[in-house]
Amino acid sequence: MMSQWAGxxxxxSYMRDELPLGLLPPEGAPCITVSTNTYEHEAGYRKILSLPRPPRMAAARIDELTVYSDYAQNSSKAARYRQLRQRLRDYFKDLSTSAPTGVYLKRGATGERRVVANEAVIEQLLSGMGFDIVEPAKLTADEIVKRLLDAPIIVGVEGSHLAxxxxxxxxxxTLVVIQPPDRFALPYKEFTDRLDLGFAFIVGHPAQDGFTVDPDDLKHILDLVACA
Incomplete structure (x- = not known):
């Protein structure tokens, strides 16, 4: 069974947990998955990572079932993360463009509403520092990877698009996460710790139509990251 509730x-969660789960069964083992949400970029990432999607089942009779307990960020999971990261780079090994200075990953209108009220100011700041502004909802998986690949710093509002x-x-x-003032979550901190990647965060300020990010505070965080 190659699925779990969160994914x-x-x-x-699908990117953090379910895709690495696909590397656990021995080669040729029959696998199925339950019906799940449909993710726009799922097919693209499965192609890039060479992880064909198992058949989806609404109901099934199973004579023998193997259950894998993939607890937290264990050493096996870290090895599978590294394997998938290498598969992605192997897939794009002929990519001739150089890595970006940094990337601002726009959440856009996807998922639960988390609006940076002064996002235009933040984008102007980051663009002036050489960052690429990327909105995944408007791109294919291939296009996203090409824009993000081997970026040394990626900035974005906390949420699933950070996957x-x-x-x-x-x-x-280093991943720099902008935390909404009314919602603090650190699922990507566990991932970055496991792979010896950098992590930083900044908390926004409440605003009438969302929240704001202090440009000076963000620049200070980025200066600290650059000096780390």
């Missing part, structure tokens, strides 16, 4: 409902960074962030790179 069946949230894209971030696009998992297999693209450069080795020793």
């Amino acid at each position: 069946s409902h949230y894209f971030g 696009h960074t998992m297999y693209t962030l450069a080795d020793m790179g």
